[in-house]
Amino acid sequence: MKKVLTGNYAAAYAVRAAEPDVISAYPITPQTPIIEKLSEFVDSGELDARFVRVESEHSAMAAVIGASSVGARTYTATSSQGLFYMYEVCWWAAGARLPIVMGVVTRALGPPWSIWSEHTDFYAMRDSGWVMYFADSAQEVYDLTLQAYMVAEHPDVLLPTMVGWDAFEVSHTYEPVELVPLDRVRRLLPEKGVRENVLRDEEPASLGNLAYPDDYIKIRYGLRRAMEAARRVARDAGAKFGEAAGRDYSSPLECVHCGDSDVLFVTMGSITGEGVEAVRRLREKGESVGLARIRLYRPFPYEDVGELLESAKGVIVVNRASRFGGYAALSADVMAAAAARGVAPGMLEVVAGVGGVDVRMEDFIGMYERFRAGARGSMWWIGGR
Amino acid sequence: MAHRVFPKEELLLKGHAACPGCGATVLLRHVLKALGPKTYMVIPASCSSVIAGPYPKTAFSVPLLHIAFAASAAAASGMVEALEKLGRRDVNVVVWAGDGGTVDIGLQALSGAAERGHNIIYICYDNEAYMNTGIQKSGSTPPKAWTTTTPTGNPGFKKDLPSIMAAHRIPYVATLNPAYPNDILYKVRKAASIRGLKYLHALSPCPPGWRYDSRLTVKIARLAVETGVWVLYEVDHGVFRLTGPSKHLVDKSRRKPVVEYLKLQGRFRHLSEEDVEEIQRMVDENWERISEILKDQEKRGV
Numbered sequence: 181m182k183k184v185l186t187g188n189y190a191a192a193y194a195v196r197a198a199e200p201d202v203i204s205a206y207p208i209t210p211q212t213p214i215i216e217k218l219s220e221f222v223d224s225g226e227l228d229a230r231f232v233r234v235e236s237e238h239s240a241m242a243a244v245i246g247a248s249s250v251g252a253r254t255y256t257a258t259s260s261q262g263l264f265y266m267y268e269v270c271w272w273a274a275g276a277r278l279p280i281v282m283g284v285v286t287r288a289l290g291p292p293w294s295i296w297s298e299h300t301d302f303y304a305m306r307d308s309g310w311v312m313y314f315a316d317s318a319q320e321v322y323d324l325t326l327q328a329y330m331v332a333e334h335p336d337v338l339l340p341t342m343v344g345w346d347a348f349e350v351s352h353t354y355e356p357v358e359l360v361p362l363d364r365v366r367r368l369l370p371e372k373g374v375r376e377n378v379l380r381d382e383e384p385a386s387l388g389n390l391a392y393p394d395d396y397i398k399i400r401y402g403l404r405r406a407m408e409a410a411r412r413v414a415r416d417a418g419a420k421f422g423e424a425a426g427r428d429y430s431s432p433l434e435c436v437h438c439g440d441s442d443v444l445f446v447t448m449g450s451i452t453g454e455g456v457e458a459v460r461r462l463r464e465k466g467e468s469v470g471l472a473r474i475r476l477y478r479p480f481p482y483e484d485v486g487e488l489l490e491s492a493k494g495v496i497v498v499n500r501a502s503r504f505g506g507y508a509a510l511s512a513d514v515m516a517a518a519a520a521r522g523v524a525p526g527m528l529e530v531v532a533g534v535g536g537v538d539v540r541m542e543d544f545i546g547m548y549e550r551f552r553a554g555a556r557g558s559m560w561w562i563g564g565r
Numbered sequence: 566m567a568h569r570v571f572p573k574e575e576l577l578l579k580g581h582a583a584c585p586g587c588g589a590t591v592l593l594r595h596v597l598k599a600l601g602p603k604t605y606m607v608i609p610a611s612c613s614s615v616i617a618g619p620y621p622k623t624a625f626s627v628p629l630l631h632i633a634f635a636a637s638a639a640a641a642s643g644m645v646e647a648l649e650k651l652g653r654r655d656v657n658v659v660v661w662a663g664d665g666g667t668v669d670i671g672l673q674a675l676s677g678a679a680e681r682g683h684n685i686i687y688i689c690y691d692n693e694a695y696m697n698t699g700i701q702k703s704g705s706t707p708p709k710a711w712t713t714t715t716p717t718g719n720p721g722f723k724k725d726l727p728s729i730m731a732a733h734r735i736p737y738v739a740t741l742n743p744a745y746p747n748d749i750l751y752k753v754r755k756a757a758s759i760r761g762l763k764y765l766h767a768l769s770p771c772p773p774g775w776r777y778d779s780r781l782t783v784k785i786a787r788l789a790v791e792t793g794v795w796v797l798y799e800v801d802h803g804v805f806r807l808t809g810p811s812k813h814l815v816d817k818s819r820r821k822p823v824v825e826y827l828k829l830q831g832r833f834r835h836l837s838e839e840d841v842e843e844i845q846r847m848v849d850e851n852w853e854r855i856s857e858i859l860k861d862q863e864k865r866g867v
């Protein structure tokens with residue numbers, strides 16, 4: 181069934197189909213429409229879940245931790261300041277190995293106040309132990325939110341999983357979205373109520389007890405192994421989802437002329453569309469250029485990216501995140517992928533689209549020209565009007 | 566009060582990691598006996614995170630979720646909603662938090678949970694400072710008390726959290742004291758029988774933090790009641806009632822002088838005579854306030 185939905189409503193429809201037991205969230209622009217829609221679903225009885233209307237994001241994450249610890253399927257969503265306010269407890273969720281699913285509608289951080297998109301909030305989670313997807317359309321928000329449950333609750337993973345998407349350009353923009361019928365969703369998602377790592381009074385145990393160094397490192401190593409397993413599990417989930425829904429997600433990234441280009445753009449999120457248009461125009465003029473969009477950001481697809489970079493002479497990493505005093509997270513990951521592969525393409529990192537600035541096709545072409553003219557290292561693209 | 570029969574089963578196991586004479590473990594032992602094994606605990610950062618013992622063992626033979634410092638009431642909110650949604654209405658969800666985790670950093674989450682009315686028993690064990698980090702002042706440290714961050718005495722007052730919780734119009738608020746286990750059993754069982762958020766606030770003497778010999782814990786706890794420094798009471802659906810020995814202490818002549826409580830504790834050693842008088846005056850004023858509440862209730866026929 182097709183429905184015309186914004187990215188945020190697409191998330192709410194996916195959550196309705198995933199049938200969580202407990203939802204908890206706190207309002208913040210641009211995330212709010214998700215929880216408004218979910219409240220409607222709960223109040224109308226369309227979704228049989230408890231909605232805990234907490235007094236802060238810190239409490240929202242804590243509430244889903246409490247719920248997940250006793251076996252409930254859960255959902256929460258936030259943005260920017262809200263994500264940072266719940267930051268401490270996000271790490272708790274991962275350490276406790278609770279398969280919470282969260283939507284993060286990316287938004288710049290203040291000051292100055294800004295409600296527009298930037299991925300700085302998303303990147304701040306990169307070492308927390310969450311599996312992290314980034315969607316570039318309402319359809320992907322829907323599809324990846326469902327896959328998030330498939331990955332999070334997989335017995336080899338048991339890690340919280342988040343899906344990010346851009347403020348307004350995706351969160352508030354209506355697009356046709358193909359929904360997956362409920363019976364098919366039920367078959368795709370793990371069975372509810374069978375998860376093993378659950379607190380039970382019949383078999384009392386403590387979750388999170390103080391661990392001395394020799395135990396702590398082993399527990400943390402378990403988390404690393406789970407994250408490594410998530411690579412395979414996400415691939416499988418993406419393939420299975422493709423079989424059921426006709427949209428294949430078995431690759432952690434999306435490629436446009438990746439393998440056969442001298443210069444490769446690497447992007448994430450909604451600015452990609454303009455990048456793809458730039459690639460088309462440049463190729464018409466005979467330029468050898470392609471684009472890879474990262475969809476699964478953690479665990480980072482080092483091997484896939486490394487393979488793409490083998491044939492490329494140069495890479496332009498477009499980061500929609502303010503970074504100061506160091507390379508942006510995405511550039512660092514891309515270059516690590518190259519180094520691990522033993523290849524050394526020239527790299528230009530471009531910080532662009534900060535605080536919601538449009539990144540247009542012409543901007544991508546400009547970045548390409550700069551690269552061709554020999555620009556390497558890091559630069560900001562102020563752009564705009 | 567009739568002697569109540571405590572269950573024999575120990576749900577706080579031997580080998581826990583508390584200091585000798587820890588008031589919190591005396592309370593915990595009785596609280597868990599009162600509640601029984603179908604009890605889910607949520608514990609934020611505090612001495613109790615350590616008392617539970619190191620991984621992979623645990624001193625609790627009930628399910629226990631450790632959680633970040635500020636987050637206990639919210640975690641319990643989600644937990645109880647989940648358990649009910651999953652068909653478990655026959656269990657207790659209990660927060661066991663220190664005074665810092667309750668009156669300071671955890672207050673926002675507690676206030677929210679109280680307003681929402683989740684079916685939770687929230688117990689604050691009040692050792693009147695941040696003990697886990699080595700005796701720093703909290704919002705529950707009494708006036709003039711020494712701590713490592715108030716080396717010349719606390720200039721502030723002690724937050725009256727039970728009154729703040731009563732102002733949330735939750736169904737049940739009560740105070741506890743480890744020297745009166747019967748009173749604990751009665752109040753904890755009563756709390757468990759009422760739906761909604763119940764708030765219990767327990768005095769929790771702490772030998773290293775209060776600077777006294779560990780064999781004096783129960784004596785000091787009892788003196789806190791007998792001098793009127795700690796008042797045993799409950800607020801049951803808005804009705805205030807003194808309980809246990811506190812029932813007979815409205816008359817000042819029946820209360821021991823506060824100095825008897827203060828002089829046993831090193832944290833009050835630096836007090837001058839005027840300081841002691843001032844504390845006595847504060848305690849007496851609190852009792853006058855209680856007397857007013859009782860008179861007012863009588864007038865209204867409550």
Ligand SMILES: Cc1ncc(C[n+]2csc(CCOP(=O)(O)OP(=O)(O)O)c2C)c(N)n1
Pocket residue numbers: 610611612613633634635662663664665666667692694695696697698703
């Ligand atoms: C966010 C955060 N800030 C600070 C701490 C450090 N910390 C751990 S326990 C504690 C004191 C706890 O005091 P209280 O709640 O009174 O419990 P007690 O240790 O006295 O039993 C502090 C400050 C922490 N764990 N988390």
Ligand code: SF4
Pocket residue numbers: 582583584585586587588589590612616692696697770771772773774
């Ligand atoms: S420091 Fe005090 S509260 Fe903490 S374990 Fe020791 S006696 Fe108990």
Ligand SMILES: [Mg+2]
Pocket residue numbers: 663664665690691692693694695696703
């Ligand atoms: Mg304390």
